[in-house]
Each structure stands twice: as structure tokens, then as C-alpha cells.
Amino acid sequence: MLKTFSIGGIHPNDSKISKDCAIEVLPVPSKVYISVAQHLGAPANPVVAVGDKVKAGQVIAEPAGFISAYVHSSVSGTVKSIGPRKDLAGNNMTHIEIEVEGDEWAEGIDLSDTLVTEIPEDNKAILDRIKMCGVVGLGGATFPAHVKLCPPPGKKADCLILNGAECEPYLTSDYRIMLERSKEIVVGAAIMKQVLGGCPAVIGIEENKPEAIKVMTEAVAQLQASAKGYDGISVMPLKKKYPQGGEKQLIDAVMKRQVKSMGLPIDVGAVVQNVATSLAVYEAVQKNMPLVTNVLTVTGDCLPMENQHNYKFRIGMPLSYIAEHAGGIPEEAAKIISGGPMMGKAIANMEATTVKGSSSLLYLTAEQTVRGVESACIRCGKCAEACPMGLEPFLLQKYARNEMMEELEENAVQDCIECGCCLYSCPANIPLLDIIRIAKGDVIRIIRGRGQR
Amino acid sequence: MTTTIIWTIAILTILGVALAVVLYFVAEKFKVEEDPRIDQVEAVLPGANCGGCGQAGCRAFAQFCVESSPNLDKCFCPVGGNDGMQKVAAVLGVEVAAKEPQVAVVRCNGSCENRPRTNEYGGYQSCRVKAALYSGDTGCSFGCLGCGDCVAACQFGAISMDPETGLPVVDEEKCTACGACVKACPKNIIELRNKGRRNMRVFVSCVNKDKGAAARKACKAACIGCGKCVKACPFEAITVENNLAYIDFTKCKLCKKCVAECPTGAIHAVNFPVVKPKATEE
Known part of the structure; x- marks a missing residue:
């Protein structure tokens, strides 16, 4: 019996149409616009001036906190x-515009393909390298990776979980890197595991990706046979269920431990990193390569098979450039989404540029996106059944509409992970998540404000 | 049979008297002294419980007034207005300075005609939800989202959406300047401004902080921050900050020089007698 998380979850159609498309490298456009807010937290401060010559891999903005x-x-x-430009939601953010001349990389970056399996011994130097290379979590939240890898004093990691679930329908970028860069991912896992004090590492992959499970298991076995420091790494196939890739859900599935309300994974001894982050850690530590590339899926049911792609892109490329390179936007596409169909964001501005965490350009047809007419809640409880956090969305939305903050807090609205299972399962087309998300923000603000007083 | 009834009545009477005596002394002991003026003040308030005064409701406001008297500078009931505050002051036997009456002003002129739609929003019709998701369905990330959160927030039925322009319209007669719409608007478009002499007002009907070219591209009626109005104003009432002009209503003398000067028509003058053909909106 395969493992999965214990409560809730849904089974949307897989739709991994682009899973057999090998990763292609996108050519560099004539201009890139690099956002200074590509991570969770404070936007970085630009450290270059207009007219400066920069090389690829050179620092252009420093952390501001x-x-x-x-x-x-x-x-x-x-x-x-250097100035404001609209991001994919249409909001202004500082971008650094660079006109491309040649393709010269900064010194000290190893551009070769050779696999480096020997892990440096100095943990502090490793963490420093991860920080200097700007590695952030690539599972969606883009949380700075080095922060997650330094557990606060008194807390110890019992297990490093690598997230290869890729539970969102359509997305195949993680799947492709697991097939094509499996060994690098395992080396990255070994590095992070060493930094965390030698805890075991588990790579969780959903059963709908048997190829990835096979390739990753082989990579682990080969590295364990040939080099030191790879003990305690294993691959764990997981039962397919959305949102398996959610941090708390994955911890539940792999370790059978539950993170309590408003808690962090490290409270139960878990550190979760995406497989793409692991690859970025490998690149940073072993090759001194900063995080300036990532893999993005161009897909959708309305896109012909020859236009489905998995691209290795560089940050700062306009989305319109990528769409054009992939054969243009199909006519039936009514909505373009960056990220998966469940949690991704609709793109309001195709001139926006790729960021570290960009994972897809997904074309959805009108039929797939237009919402049904909202009707009254019949209290069928489907949303409560689907909620992976054990919440009661039908109740929360009622409280939220009436601004009943105490009741919202009592019913743990702050635990909502915004996975969208409730919205997906509601037969009355009630915009549950839209309403709950706002209430969650309000309640969290109240809770935080309380702590400060 | 009769004795049972008599006994019952007698016991109940004795019990009642004894408990009444106990209750009397308890009530005396734990009596809450409440200022009788609170009731009197509450009686003269409008009783809308709108929260426009910054207190939880009319009762809380009455208490606040009594507590802060004789100085009522911080107390103002926008619904009752100056007349209402005079009544409150009379109850408390103090003086209160008259405040300039205010009205809610919508500072966006991004009608469907001025501001072309660049995408379509199909989600839940609420400005707050929409604003949390993205910048809106036009090129302007500052302007009105048009889902009518302000209409829902208004307890006095003073705001309605104009189906032609897709923008909210304030009914000046009904508006009490309670500020509920100001709080409800996630884009901070609505502002409380002094009603002005004979309801005449001049204001910048735009909150776009983009640079001129970008603002103009998104909306024909946007303030481009050119600063012409600043130079035209003889009273130094206009400032341009972050590519956006703002008219200080305490300094504005309603000369309308800025209105004539504005190249995009972002400055609106309302309720002026129709001598020149420039009276727009409402």
C-alpha cells in the first residue's frame, strides 16, 4: 500500500501532456528584464547602475533583509x-533591463557537464555558497533556501524530504529534470542532508511517474555504490493525490507527522525542498553556478503536440518571447496561467518576465476556466471532505462574508494552504477559496498584531 | 386540601420577600454608576451605528463624548454633522467648533471609454478579492476595479455604479461622509474632501502614480504628473508627488485655473454654475 497524506485531497485529471518532451534550451533574447522580487520576503536592492557592463552570473541585486x-x-x-515594470499580475516592480551582448559568464563558474560527486566538508561554506548563489525554493513559494537549511537553535532535522510529487496537473518540469538530471538532484540532496546534520533524505515521487521513480532509484543506487556521503537517501513512491506537494501534506505522507496550526515543518523535524531546488543547490555548491535558469513547461489541451515544450529558460525573459518561440498562443486559449491550474496565477500581462520560480505557461480554454453560476450552499460537505487541512470551507466562507473574525480564528482559517480543493469540489460553484483567502489574510494580520503588543 | 394551598402560598411569599431583600442589598452593593449624560447624548445621535466616528457604535460614541468633554475636538459624528454635534455639545453644556462638512469623492475617471480593458476578470465579483489577485482588467494598476465594494459598504445608499462608465457615483445629498467606502476601497481611490463653498469642488480625479507615458497609455484621463497645474495655481494648493498631482482642499480657492491647464482633463471641477462649458461629472 503506497503512502499518502491522511485527510482530504482530490483527484484531478493528470493531463501531463508534455511529459515526453525533452528539455530544450531557449535562445537568449536581445533584452532581458530581471525583477528584484523573485523570492518570498523583501525585494532585493539593485547594486548595478545604468550603463554598467555585467556578465552572466554576476550579482546585480543584494538581499534587503x-x-x-x-x-x-x-x-x-x-x-x-532600472525602474518599474509590470509583473505578471500587472503590478509595478523594479526590474533591471539588460541589453544582451554575447554570452560571457562571470569567473569561477563551472559551465561543464561533468558530474561532481565529492561533497565539500565545510557546512558553513556550503550554506554561504547557497546564499551567495541566490538559491530559493522552486516548489512555488520561492522561500530562500539557506534560511530553511539553518534550523533555529534547539531544533533538529530528523528527515529531509525532497518534493518530487509534482501533484499539479499539466506541469512536467520537475518530472523532466528528475529524468534528465537525476544524479545532480541526488548530489544536491546529499549536500543538504549533510548541512542538516546527516539526517536521512527521502525523495517523494507520485506513482503516476513510474519512469522518474525508476531513474531516481537507479541514480541513488549508483551514487551510493561509487561515492561517500550518499547513505540514507531513498526514493519513496507515493499514492497520487492532490495536494501531495503541499509541505504539510508531504510531511504527513512521508513521516506520518502533523505540523500543528501556525507551526513550521522544522517543529516536527522535517525540512522539505523541491527537487528543482536540490538541482539548484547542486549547481551552486558544486559548480558555483547562481540560480539564473530553471525549467518551464509550455502546455495546454488546446496546444498541438509539436508545440508542447519543456524549456530551460533564463530569468528575465519576457513571457511573450517564450510563447512566440513555442509556436504562438493558440486561438482557443482563453486564459494563460503561470504555474499549475490549481494554484497558479492567471497572467494579466504577457510582457512580464520569467522569475526564478516560473514553472509553466499553461493555456486553458474558455470551457476549462469559465466559472459556473453561483448557487446556494446545500451543505453537502464535499468541500470539508476535500480539504487536506481538515477545515470546513462552507462554514468559513459564511463567517468570512459576515466578517466574524473570532469564529474564523476558532475554525482555523489561518491553516488554509490555498490549494483550491474546496473550490474544485463545490457543486454549487461557490467561490470558497476567493473568500477564504481574504479572511485568512485578515486573521493572520490580527494574530501577528497581537504578538507585537 | 385547603391547608396545602395556604402553606404553599405562605412559603412562596416568605421566600419571595426574603430573596427580594437579598437582591436589594446585592444590587445596592454592586451598583454600576453610569453617567446619565451618556443616555442623553445617545438620544440626540442619529442611531445609524455606522462607525463613521471611529467608535464601535452610537452608544460607544456617546460614552466617548462624555469622557472627553469638555474638549470635543476629537469627537465628530459625520452623519449628524455640525448640527448633531451642536446638540451633543448642548447636552454636555460645552462649546464645539464647527467642522467643514465633507463628502466622499471618487478619484478615478477610468471609464470604459477612457481606459481600455486589457483582459477579462472572471472571478468572484469583489474588489478586495480582485485586488488580492492582480492589478485589474485594465492597463492601470491604480484605478477603480468596478466590482462595487464601496456600494456594498455604504449604509446610506449614497453610492451606485454607473453602468455606462463602470465607475461608482456618489449621491452628495445622501452621503454623510462616514468613510465606510474609503475603508472598503482596496485601491484607496475614494477620499473624503470638504464639501466646499456651495458644494463647488476642484479635485484630481486620478490616483495613478505611473510615469506620464505609462499612465497615459493605460488611461486617456490619467494624471501624468506634468506639473502644469502646480505652476498655474496662485495659492500653492497643488503638489505633485510620485507623478501624481494632489489638490489640498484647505488651500484651494476654487479659481479653476488648473482645470483649464490640465492636458488630460484629469482635474475635475464639480457643481460650478454652468457659465463655461467645463462642468463635468455628476
Whole structure:
């Protein structure tokens, strides 16, 4: 019996159409626009000036706080401007515009393909390297990786979980890197495991990706046979269920431990990192390569098979450039989403550029996206059954509409992970998540405010 | 049979008297002294419980007034207005300075015609939800989202959506300047401004902080921060900050020089007698 998380969850159609498309490298456009807010936390401060010559891999913005990250140039060229530009939600954010000249990389970066299996011994140096290379979590939240890898004093990691669940329908970028860069991912896992004090590492992969499970298991076995420091790494197939890739759900599935309300994974001895983050850690520590590339899926039911792609992109590429390169936007596409269909964001502005955490360009048809007419709640309880956090969305939305903050807090609205299972399962088309998300923000603000007084 | 009834009545009477005596002394002992003026003040308040005064309701406001008297500078009931506050002051036997009456002003002129839609929003019709998701269905990330959170927030039925422009319209007669719409608007478009002499007002009907070219591209009626109005104003009432002009209503003398000067028509003058053909909106 395969493991999975204990409560709730849904089974949306897989739709991994682009799973057999090998990763292709996108050519560099003539101009890139690199956002200074590519991570959770404070936007980074630009450290270059207009007219400066930069090389690919050079730092162009420095962290502006503890939870913040370095941003590097993804191309070589001249800084043309630093100023506001609209991100994919249409909001202004500082972007650094660089006109591309050649493709020259900063010194000290190893561009070769050779696998480096020997792990440096100095943990502090490793963490420093991860921080300097601007590695952030690539599972969606883009939380700075080095912060997660330094458990606060008194807390110890019992298990490092690598998230290869990729439970969102359509997305195949993690699947492709697991097939094509399996050994690098395992080395990355070994590095993070060593930093965390030698705890075991588990790579969780859903059963609908048997190829990935096979390749990753082989990679682990080969590395364990040939080099030191790879003991205690294992691959764990998981039963397919959305949202398996949610941090708390994955911990429940792998370790059978539950993170309590408003708690952090480290409270139960878990550290969760995405497989793509593991690859970025490998690149940073073993190759001194900053995080300036990632893999993105271009997919959708309305996209012909030859236009489905998995691209290795550089940060700062306009989405319109990628769409064009992939053969244009199909006519039936009514909505373009960055990220998966469940938690991704609709793109309001195709001139927005890729960031470290970009994972897809997903074209959905009108039929797939137009919402049904809202009707009254019949208290069928489907949303409560689907909620992986054990909440009662039908109740929460009622409290939220009436601004009943005490009741919302008592019913743990702050635990909502915004996975969208309730919205997906509601037969009355009630915009449950839309309403609950706002209430969650309000309640968390109240809770935080209380702590400060 | 009769004795049972008599006994019952007698015992109950004795019990009642004894408990009444106990209750009397308990009530005397734990009596809450409440200022009788609170009731009197509450009686003269409008009783809308709108919270426009910043207190939880009319009762709380009455208490606040009594507590802060004789100085009522911080107390103002926007619904009752100056007349209402005079009544409160009379009850408390103090003086209160008259405040300039205010009205809610919608500072966005991004109608469907001025501001072309760049995408379509199909989600839940609420400005707060929409604002949390993205910048809106036009190129302007500052302007009105048009889902009518302000209409829902208004307890006096003073705001309605104009189906032509897709923008909210304030009924000046009904508006009490309680500020509920100001709080409800996630884009901070609505502002409480002084009603002005004979209801005449001049204001910048835009909150776009983008640079001129970007603002203009998103909306024909946007303030582009050119600063012409600043130069035209003889009273130094206008300031331009972050590419956006703002008219200080305490300094504005309603000369309308800025209105004529504005190249995009972002400055609106309302309720002026129709001598020149420039009276727009409402």
C-alpha cells in the first residue's frame, strides 16, 4: 500500500501532456528584464547602475533583509535601465533591463557537464555558497533556501524530504529534470542532508511517474555504490493525490507527522525542498553556478503536440518571447496561467518576465476556466471532505462574508494552504477559496498584531 | 386540601420577600454608576451605528463624548454633522467648533471609454478579492476595479455604479461622509474632501502614480504628473508627488485655473454654475 497524506485531497485529471518532451534550451533574447522580487520576503536592492557592463552570473541585486535573496544577471551585456515594470499580475516592480551582448559568464563558474560527486566538508561554506548563489525554493513559494537549511537553535532535522510529487496537473518540469538530471538532484540532496546534520533524505515521487521513480532509484543506487556521503537517501513512491506537494501534506505522507496550526515543518523535524531546488543547490555548491535558469513547461489541451515544450529558460525573459518561440498562443486559449491550474496565477500581462520560480505557461480554454453560476450552499460537505487541512470551507466562507473574525480564528482559517480543493469540489460553484483567502489574510494580520503588543 | 394551598402560598411569599431583600442589598452593593449624560447624548445621535466616528457604535460614541468633554475636538459624528454635534455639545453644556462638512469623492475617471480593458476578470465579483489577485482588467494598476465594494459598504445608499462608465457615483445629498467606502476601497481611490463653498469642488480625479507615458497609455484621463497645474495655481494648493498631482482642499480657492491647464482633463471641477462649458461629472 503506497503512502499518502491522511485527510482530504482530490483527484484531478493528470493531463501531463508534455511529459515526453525533452528539455530544450531557449535562445537568449536581445533584452532581458530581471525583477528584484523573485523570492518570498523583501525585494532585493539593485547594486548595478545604468550603463554598467555585467556578465552572466554576476550579482546585480543584494538581499534587503534576513528573508531575501541575491539576484544575478542571467546574461552578459549592458544595464539599460532600472525602474518599474509590470509583473505578471500587472503590478509595478523594479526590474533591471539588460541589453544582451554575447554570452560571457562571470569567473569561477563551472559551465561543464561533468558530474561532481565529492561533497565539500565545510557546512558553513556550503550554506554561504547557497546564499551567495541566490538559491530559493522552486516548489512555488520561492522561500530562500539557506534560511530553511539553518534550523533555529534547539531544533533538529530528523528527515529531509525532497518534493518530487509534482501533484499539479499539466506541469512536467520537475518530472523532466528528475529524468534528465537525476544524479545532480541526488548530489544536491546529499549536500543538504549533510548541512542538516546527516539526517536521512527521502525523495517523494507520485506513482503516476513510474519512469522518474525508476531513474531516481537507479541514480541513488549508483551514487551510493561509487561515492561517500550518499547513505540514507531513498526514493519513496507515493499514492497520487492532490495536494501531495503541499509541505504539510508531504510531511504527513512521508513521516506520518502533523505540523500543528501556525507551526513550521522544522517543529516536527522535517525540512522539505523541491527537487528543482536540490538541482539548484547542486549547481551552486558544486559548480558555483547562481540560480539564473530553471525549467518551464509550455502546455495546454488546446496546444498541438509539436508545440508542447519543456524549456530551460533564463530569468528575465519576457513571457511573450517564450510563447512566440513555442509556436504562438493558440486561438482557443482563453486564459494563460503561470504555474499549475490549481494554484497558479492567471497572467494579466504577457510582457512580464520569467522569475526564478516560473514553472509553466499553461493555456486553458474558455470551457476549462469559465466559472459556473453561483448557487446556494446545500451543505453537502464535499468541500470539508476535500480539504487536506481538515477545515470546513462552507462554514468559513459564511463567517468570512459576515466578517466574524473570532469564529474564523476558532475554525482555523489561518491553516488554509490555498490549494483550491474546496473550490474544485463545490457543486454549487461557490467561490470558497476567493473568500477564504481574504479572511485568512485578515486573521493572520490580527494574530501577528497581537504578538507585537 | 385547603391547608396545602395556604402553606404553599405562605412559603412562596416568605421566600419571595426574603430573596427580594437579598437582591436589594446585592444590587445596592454592586451598583454600576453610569453617567446619565451618556443616555442623553445617545438620544440626540442619529442611531445609524455606522462607525463613521471611529467608535464601535452610537452608544460607544456617546460614552466617548462624555469622557472627553469638555474638549470635543476629537469627537465628530459625520452623519449628524455640525448640527448633531451642536446638540451633543448642548447636552454636555460645552462649546464645539464647527467642522467643514465633507463628502466622499471618487478619484478615478477610468471609464470604459477612457481606459481600455486589457483582459477579462472572471472571478468572484469583489474588489478586495480582485485586488488580492492582480492589478485589474485594465492597463492601470491604480484605478477603480468596478466590482462595487464601496456600494456594498455604504449604509446610506449614497453610492451606485454607473453602468455606462463602470465607475461608482456618489449621491452628495445622501452621503454623510462616514468613510465606510474609503475603508472598503482596496485601491484607496475614494477620499473624503470638504464639501466646499456651495458644494463647488476642484479635485484630481486620478490616483495613478505611473510615469506620464505609462499612465497615459493605460488611461486617456490619467494624471501624468506634468506639473502644469502646480505652476498655474496662485495659492500653492497643488503638489505633485510620485507623478501624481494632489489638490489640498484647505488651500484651494476654487479659481479653476488648473482645470483649464490640465492636458488630460484629469482635474475635475464639480457643481460650478454652468457659465463655461467645463462642468463635468455628476
